[in-house]
Amino acid sequence: MPIPHETMRSLTEENYLKAIYRISLNKKLKISPTAIADEMGVSAASVIDMIKKLSEKKLISYDKVKGAKLLERGQKEAVAIIRNHRLWEVFLLEKLNYSWDEIHDIAEQLEHVKHPELADRLDAFLGHPEYDPHGDPIPKSNGDIPTTVKTLLSEIEIGKSCRVVAVKDTSSVFLQYLVQLSVNIGTKIKVLDIVPFDNSMLLQIGKEIKTTVSKRFAESLLVD
Amino acid sequence: MPIPHETMRSLTEENYLKAIYRISLNKKLKISPTAIADEMGVSAASVIDMIKKLSEKKLISYDKVKGAKLLERGQKEAVAIIRNHRLWEVFLLEKLNYSWDEIHDIAEQLEHVKHPELADRLDAFLGHPEYDPHGDPIPKSNGDIPTTVKTLLSEIEIGKSCRVVAVKDTSSVFLQYLVQLSVNIGTKIKVLDIVPFDNSMLLQIGKEIKTTVSKRFAESLLVD
DNA sequence: ATACAAAATTAGACTTGTCTAATAAACTAA
DNA sequence: TTAGTTTATTAGACAAGTCTAATTTTGTAT
Numbered sequence: 001m002p003i004p005h006e007t008m009r010s011l012t013e014e015n016y017l018k019a020i021y022r023i024s025l026n027k028k029l030k031i032s033p034t035a036i037a038d039e040m041g042v043s044a045a046s047v048i049d050m051i052k053k054l055s056e057k058k059l060i061s062y063d064k065v066k067g068a069k070l071l072e073r074g075q076k077e078a079v080a081i082i083r084n085h086r087l088w089e090v091f092l093l094e095k096l097n098y099s100w101d102e103i104h105d106i107a108e109q110l111e112h113v114k115h116p117e118l119a120d121r122l123d124a125f126l127g128h129p130e131y132d133p134h135g136d137p138i139p140k141s142n143g144d145i146p147t148t149v150k151t152l153l154s155e156i157e158i159g160k161s162c163r164v165v166a167v168k169d170t171s172s173v174f175l176q177y178l179v180q181l182s183v184n185i186g187t188k189i190k191v192l193d194i195v196p197f198d199n200s201m202l203l204q205i206g207k208e209i210k211t212t213v214s215k216r217f218a219e220s221l222l223v224d
Numbered sequence: 225m226p227i228p229h230e231t232m233r234s235l236t237e238e239n240y241l242k243a244i245y246r247i248s249l250n251k252k253l254k255i256s257p258t259a260i261a262d263e264m265g266v267s268a269a270s271v272i273d274m275i276k277k278l279s280e281k282k283l284i285s286y287d288k289v290k291g292a293k294l295l296e297r298g299q300k301e302a303v304a305i306i307r308n309h310r311l312w313e314v315f316l317l318e319k320l321n322y323s324w325d326e327i328h329d330i331a332e333q334l335e336h337v338k339h340p341e342l343a344d345r346l347d348a349f350l351g352h353p354e355y356d357p358h359g360d361p362i363p364k365s366n367g368d369i370p371t372t373v374k375t376l377l378s379e380i381e382i383g384k385s386c387r388v389v390a391v392k393d394t395s396s397v398f399l400q401y402l403v404q405l406s407v408n409i410g411t412k413i414k415v416l417d418i419v420p421f422d423n424s425m426l427l428q429i430g431k432e433i434k435t436t437v438s439k440r441f442a443e444s445l446l447v448d
Numbered sequence: 449a450t451a452c453a454a455a456a457t458t459a460g461a462c463t464t465g466t467c468t469a470a471t472a473a474a475c476t477a478a
Numbered sequence: 479t480t481a482g483t484t485t486a487t488t489a490g491a492c493a494a495g496t497c498t499a500a501t502t503t504t505g506t507a508t
Contacts, residue, residue, distance in 0.1 A: 012465065033486065046466055048487060053464095064473090064486070096345040109337040115330045121320040236495065258455060270496055272457060277494095288456070288503085 006057065011112055013059075014081055016040065016050050020060060020068055021078035031067040076143055080119070083139040085111035086132035087122045093133045094126070100133060100184075101175035135166025135185045135222065153189065154199070154218035161190040162223035169220040177217075181205055189223065230281065235336055237283075238305055240264065240274050244284060244292055245302035255291040300367055304343070307363040309335035310356035311346045317357045318350070324357060324408075325399035359390025359409045359446065377413065378423070378442035385414040386447035393444040401441075405429055413447065 009017075019039040023031050033047040040047070051068060054060045059074030070078060088110040092103040120141055123129075130146060132138055137146040148165060156162050164187045167174070178184070183205060192210070193202035199215040233241075243263040247255050257271040264271070275292060278284045283298030294302060312334040316327040344365055347353075354370060355361055361370040372389060380386050388411045391398070402408070407429060416434070417426035423439040 010464075034484090042465090043467060044486070045468080045488085049465075095349055096342075098345070102339075106337065106339045106342065109339075110334070113330065113333040113337075115326075115333075118320075118330065121322070125319055234494075256455075257457090266495090267497060268456070269458085269498080273495075 009077065012050070013054065014077070014112055016047075016054060017059060017070070017074055017078040018081050020070055021075070021082065024070060031069065033068075036068065079139045079143050079145070081111050083141075084113070084119050084122075086136060086138040087119060087126060087129070089132045089134070090126050090129045090138075091122065100179060101172040103133060104170045104172075104175075131166075131185070133185070134170055135164070149224050150222040151224055152219050153191075153201070153221040153223050154215060156189075156191045156223065158191055158194055161188060163188050164221060165224050166222040167220065168222055174220060181211065181213075182209055183221070233301065236274070237278065238301070238336055240271075240278060241283060241294070241298055241302040242305050244294055245299070245306065248294060255293065257292075260292065303363045303367050303369070305335050307365075308337070308343050308346075310360060310362040311343060311350060311353070313356045313358070314350050314353045314362075315346065324403065325396040327357060328394045328396075355390075355409075357409070358394055359388070373448050374446040375448055376443050377415075377425070377445040377447050378439060380413075380415045380447065382415055382418055385412060387412055388445060389448050390446040391444065392446055398444060405435065405437075406433055407445070 016036070019036055020031055023029055023035050023039055029035055033044045033051065036047045036051075037044045051060070051062050054074065055062050058071055059077065060068050060070055062068045085107045088107040089103045092098040092106055093100070098106070123138075123141070129138055137148060139145045150165055151162070152168075153162070153164075164183060164185055166185065167178070183189075187206055190204040191201055192204055194200070195202075195212075199218070200212050201215075201218050202210070202212050204210050240260070243260055244255055247253055247259050247263055253259055257268045257275065260271045260275075261268045275284070275286050278298065279286050282295055283301065284292050284294055286292045309331045312331040313327045316322040316330055317324070322330070347362075347365070353362055361372060363369045374389055375386070376392075377386070377388075388407060388409055390409065391402070407413075411430055414428040415425055416428055418424070419426075419436075423442070424436050425439075425442050426434070426436050428434050
């Protein structure tokens with residue numbers, strides 16, 4: 001009879017914690033069952049079940065009005081998973097020469113590999129990187145997360161310049177589009193014009209490229 | 225509705241394939257439900273169910289008299305997992321400085337991470353190692369496995385010397401014992417005496433250590 | 449050949465995580 | 479506030495993988 005140790009997390013539980021954490025970054029959003037269901041791509045009914053389970057384990061709190069919230073232990077575990085994810089992304093890009101748009105899915109699997117010290121050893125091996133290849137800060141061992149000032153490209157005014165610091169969307173289609181536009185972390189972008197009709201933006205990307213992008217695109221890129 | 229693609233393998237299916245592969249290395253053994261049950265640490269009833277499943281997927285053949293046998297596809301997948309496992313072990317030892325006895329359990333998790341090219345990229349990054357830290361050959365991309373002549377230490381005669389080429393048991397207790405005895409891949413061992421009563425062996429390990437080991441120990445070490 | 453032991457198999461149940469359909473509660477707009 | 483629409487929740491079912499407790503089959507020793 002395998003003893004269900006109170007600190008054992010199933011893959012699924014870890015993914016729910018991660019999803020809740022991600023939603024919590026968007027302060028405006030209430031972490032409702034439906035929000036979690038959207039994030040996870042499952043039905044609301046499934047979410048309710050998992051909310052019960054995670055609440056019993058004291059990883060989250062839940063209240064119909066306030067929604068879900070990570071408790072200390074849940075928060076710590078979610079951050080640890082994010083840390084793993086971002087460290088593995090650095091590894092895949094820098095050591096295995098994977099490209100920007102391929103690393104997310106693999107890191108999604110690697111992040112759940114568990115062993116005390118693994119994250120720390122990987123961190124040391126990679127030279128204690130501060131940011132992952134998408135520009136997101138890598139949480140420290142103690143759970144601290146370096147914060148950076150980030151603005152949506154869509155909020156930059158005509159005539160102003162900025163530098164790409166991170167991407168908000170990590171889907172392959174988006175990242176491949178960025179490759180095509182020669183956009184990378186650090187790339188300089190100047191907003192030449194904004195189309196009032198649909199808020200499309202005319203951009204100068206680096207020195208070479210001048211192109212128009214959609215509002216949706218401009219809302220997926222973080223700059224400063 | 226997630227389409228159960230015929231080529232999708234659950235973690236469990238992969239572990240059964242691996243177990244069957246491992247038993248198959250011992251040519252003498254019939255791959256019976258009980259043998260698999262022992263290897264996997266589950267009940268025979270569970271094995272029967274999985275045998276049905278893997279047979280339907282044409283990964284193995286099964287016949288009450290002949291036992292189970294990996295079919296081509298099953299064999300290929302099992303070898304691929306072993307390849308992953310051994311490559312990750314090299315990574316953990318050489319790049320993350322884990323010790324001999326810690327790497328197995330972590331590799332057990334890493335071996336299931338799936339992405340086309342991952343094994344090949346890791347292989348290249350590690351410089352195409354031929355053997356894992358336990359002395360086992362790392363299968364090539366095409367499935368070929370370098371073979372080496374290996375003899376059990378227990379079969380070496382009094383007065384003869386040999387070199388450790390691999391370990392048959394990868395449990396931490398055994399590996400830690402080896403560390404304590406300063407035994408590593410490549411270590412020279414001379415059999416000084418064999419106790420007829422229980423087949424214990426008196427060994428000269430390297431230049432420094434002289435000690436007696438049990439028959440069980442001598443059957444867990446491969447030399448040549 | 450008979451009888452006992454070991455191995456294979458079946459039946460039925462349990463757990464985890466999922467779903468759909470039905471119901472209850474909360475919210476919103478005229 | 480009252481109807482209509484979203485959300486939350488419950489109920490019941492299902493798939494995967496596991497178990498225990500029969501039951502059947504096979505093997506073996508005398």
